[in-house]
Amino acid sequence: MKPRSVTVVVNDASESATLSVVDSLIALAEAITECRRCERLVEWREKIAEEKRAAYAEDEYWGRGVPGFGDPEAKVVIVGLAPAAHGANRTGRVFTGDRSGDFLFASLHRTGFANQPLARHVDDGLALHDAYVTAAVRCAPPANKPTPEERDNCRPYIEKELALLTESKVFVALGQFGYQVASSILGIRPRPKFGHGLVVPIEQQSDAIGRHVVCSFHPSQQNTFTGRLTEPMLDQVFITARELAGMDPI
Numbered sequence: 001m002k003p004r005s006v007t008v009v010v011n012d013a014s015e016s017a018t019l020s021v022v023d024s025l026i027a028l029a030e031a032i033t034e035c036r037r038c039e040r041l042v043e044w045r046e047k048i049a050e051e052k053r054a055a056y057a058e059d060e061y062w063g064r065g066v067p068g069f070g071d072p073e074a075k076v077v078i079v080g081l082a083p084a085a086h087g088a089n090r091t092g093r094v095f096t097g098d099r100s101g102d103f104l105f106a107s108l109h110r111t112g113f114a115n116q117p118l119a120r121h122v123d124d125g126l127a128l129h130d131a132y133v134t135a136a137v138r139c140a141p142p143a144n145k146p147t148p149e150e151r152d153n154c155r156p157y158i159e160k161e162l163a164l165l166t167e168s169k170v171f172v173a174l175g176q177f178g179y180q181v182a183s184s185i186l187g188i189r190p191r192p193k194f195g196h197g198l199v200v201p202i203e204q205q206s207d208a209i210g211r212h213v214v215c216s217f218h219p220s221q222q223n224t225f226t227g228r229l230t231e232p233m234l235d236q237v238f239i240t241a242r243e244l245a246g247m248d249p250i
């Protein structure tokens, strides 16, 4: 199966510096979609794509590694766990086509980062501004639990991605797993205990705006259906991210 497309959105690629970043993000996306490093995850993602959920029986599942998505000049980078079996593993775009994504993108729309609240498929017109969404692991894992070896296998992809997102100021970690991987890559030691709303400075820079990690509970149904994570709680995380990134308030 060949990749259908990469999901990097170019909002303003008029400058050559931006173009080179986009070229690199596209190359990275292609590498992710071709990757077969984790035997267990490759087997799982392809099994799910073959068997499908009844509600999506007519869909052609993606069934491959899922690249990041968003604005190459993003100031805010959102780090999730891994693709959902019938969400991104079906649609090929991170957080797209499942309830977690519905909750996330609606919040990004309310807080000025997305042009629309809905994320259904790769051609739905969704565009992010000043935000980029990625994940610590790029293939759907059984029970949403990658092994430590799978996490480490996939780490070079997010490491490279974060390095390419040179305008990034704030990293929003959705859940403990994303927080652990992001804070390890960003050199946060010792790592403060995860908690919703936690803000962790990364380093002091000479300019006025330092970089930060902001933690949020993951917008999984387990959290959103139980009220552990509400819409105002997630909106506040992105409002805080805007402030820390030096962006205009909404």
Ligand code: SF4
Pocket: 032, 035, 036, 037, 038, 039, 041, 042, 065, 066, 137, 138, 139, 150, 153, 154
């Ligand atoms: S999880 Fe990452 S390293 Fe493992 S097969 Fe998928 S893309 Fe490759």
